[in-house]
Amino acid sequence: MAGAGTQPRTLWLFNLGSKLLLGDYLDGDDFETLVSTPGVAVIKVRFGFEPGENPFKLVLFGVDSAGQIITPYYAHTPADFREAGEGPGGNVPDVLARQWIKYWERKGHEGEITSPLFRTQYGFLNGYNYPVKELLAALFRFEKMPKIYLRFVLHRYFPAANEEVQKELTGSYAFGLLFQAISNKEDGSGALGIDPDSGYYDLSAPCPRTC
Template sequence: MMNNHDYSSNPASLENFYIISELQFLEYTFEWTKQVSSTKMPCKIFADKDSSTEKMLVQVHFNDATIQSLLSCIGVKHIHARFAIANKYQPYKIKSPTFTIVIYATDQLGQRCSAYHLGRPQYDDTIVVSGDKPFQGVGNFISSRLAQEWIDGWKMVCDGNPKAPGCLSELFLTNYGYLTGYNYLMSDFMYSLFPPGTQKECYDLVILPVIHKHVSNNLIGQPTLSRTFGLVLAGVQLLTDDSAVDNAEEVKTFYDLSLPTPPNHISL
């Protein structure tokens, strides 16, 4: 269990953090497990309920204060991203079941050493994929071309037939069961935020939903073309609440989160 410090003497220090309790974490992640394993998972959990055009999720945002907090945890070795459905969360004005992501840190023993941080769902793009090559030799970066292909795959799912819940839940089904999240190694997490050669010092973080299209090996019949939900991570300049689209930024470094849960409940 994480240490319980008393912050009551300085409550303002927590103003920029969007933290949920362990009970909320269990409730939100259980709701995801329940919804995704059904054949009628509603697409509206990925939609902006306040939009007349039914905008769909394009990214989940975490602010700079959250990132600094995670990087500052004593003994941190892994960062975990877990899928969640928040029913109500006043700071984000969530009033009905909404898909989002929770991130937290663990140490080398798998013990949690941070709070649970809830990401803000965003339905407008704040990044433009650069055509430049990513930094080479450090970190698990992917090419901008491949990142754009994956990002476009999710947009095609949203634009093509967002009212097909059966098809939607299949995107999260793997040989090991339904996806509940992904895991980061701490070193790769840091590289994705602060790529070598960058001049930027302050980063927010966006996690983008993507679709991986791949040819899977079918042991019984012929190989089939499969689509699987994934995540890519990008560090971006500090964003404001009111100008997400106006602050669109060209990004050329994307990190592919390649350790799914299941089977990797704890990164090794």
């Protein structure tokens, strides 16, 4: 989003008819190799675009404590279009996670997912960083490696008392990600279901400033 303009514009790629893009799945095997890399300290999630029908991408990779990239890049095209969706709490309180989810769904269904939602007081968001040790906290309750779900949300906040910044940060909302481990249902259908012990984990270190 770094090259986006400052004027509001609808980002149509998050809508498919009456459905809204809610998030992205990361295969459990891919996640295992990310967090198992010797020396990995932080998993970085970056936002990317490429020509095509679904241009928005999530790109994940791992770095060590010195910031050196030590894993391959894992690029995904999110495709979880649904009317709505919720889940249980984790280290993010359930009541707060539901609020963030509600903001995303409300603005999405009203056609108000615009470029200023990807802007913070630090500039346009390139992505988020997440410490590996916190990601691993979501896996303790699982017997088999789950799929990983990156849930799209909006954070509502008030910027510092700077008139120029406040004018640019329309509505004081910012795009965010919630991390969740999800297991397969045990009914043999192969469908994905929310594990009652998984919960949400907040990807809360934005780039910029913590790139």
